[in-house]
Amino acid sequence: MTAVLLIEDDDRIRLSLTMALEDEGYTAYAVATGEEGIAEQRRRRADTVLVDLMLPGMDGYECIRQLRRDDDVPIVVVSARDDTHDIVAALEAGADDYVVKPVRVKELAARLRALRRRARTVLAPVTSVLTFGALEIRPEAGEVRLDGVAVAVTRTEFRLLCELAEHPGLVLSRQQLLQRVWEYEFGDERVVDVHVGRLRQKIEADTARPRHLVTVRGLGYKLQP
Known part of the structure; x- marks a missing residue:
């Protein structure tokens, strides 16, 4: 079963999103800070990580950079910020995708499935170079x-x-x-x-x-x- 790590400081969102992901068939576990998220990913290595940008202490951007230094796990930002600058900065930090709150769980689940398919797909067209x-x-x-x-x-x-x-x-x-x-x-x-x-x-x-x-x-x- 695919495991998802959610890094989200809002208690209500963290609980509701964790439950919704489990309803979609994922194994979901969640933490409230970037520091906890990095430690948890090193311990359990989720298949995908969801990161909020507005985290206490270490912000989401630095959390993404540190996660990316450890491995190439797919990272999706889930944030209320929808300004182009924030989207660009998150992708530049190493995120693979960006979802704006409020989250539609069915859409998020579809994106997570696409990310996993892309991670497994080997591109091999006819032309070698x-x-x-x-x-x-x-x-x-x-x-x-x-x-x-x-x-x-x-x-x-x-x-x-x-x-x-x-x-x-x-x-x-x-x-x-x-x-x-x-x-x-x-x-x-x-x-x-x-x-x-x-x-x-x-x-x-x-x-x-x-x-x-x-x-x-x-x-x-x-x-x-």
Whole structure:
């Protein structure tokens, strides 16, 4: 049974969300602080971690960074904050997804299932090396290289890059990318924008004038062949 760790300081939300997740078939356990969450994850290693941002003591951002240093467990932020800055900061800290309170449990459960499927999926298209000038993507090896040098990317960034690389020159909308990479029918398109921005920092010499990962205004993104 899939185990979920909830790090949430609000007693009412912590109890109700734990019970709702158990009703959805998860083994759920919860703590009230980031420090407790890190210790609990090291002890029991949940399959997915849910983190609130407004925690006492260590805030959610630092909690995510420390969790990410330990392993690559899928991390979902569950927060009342819906400002773009907060979403960007949480994803930059290492979160895989962001859900705004009040939480719809069925939607959250669907996202958790998608995260677990993505974690288990091995990408293996026909072409072993996808080349875009100095950029090389090796889906079967899980590698990205720029000018022959390995580029460190997260699992989600890699899936996003592979999806674009499998359709060279084709514009994919944010909604299409949410469906294909995150496996969400509906979701916050800012998640796509943040991951594109992070990829550009790693593969573009000039993020203001990207050569590889290009924005097509009003339509979406493409990987330039």
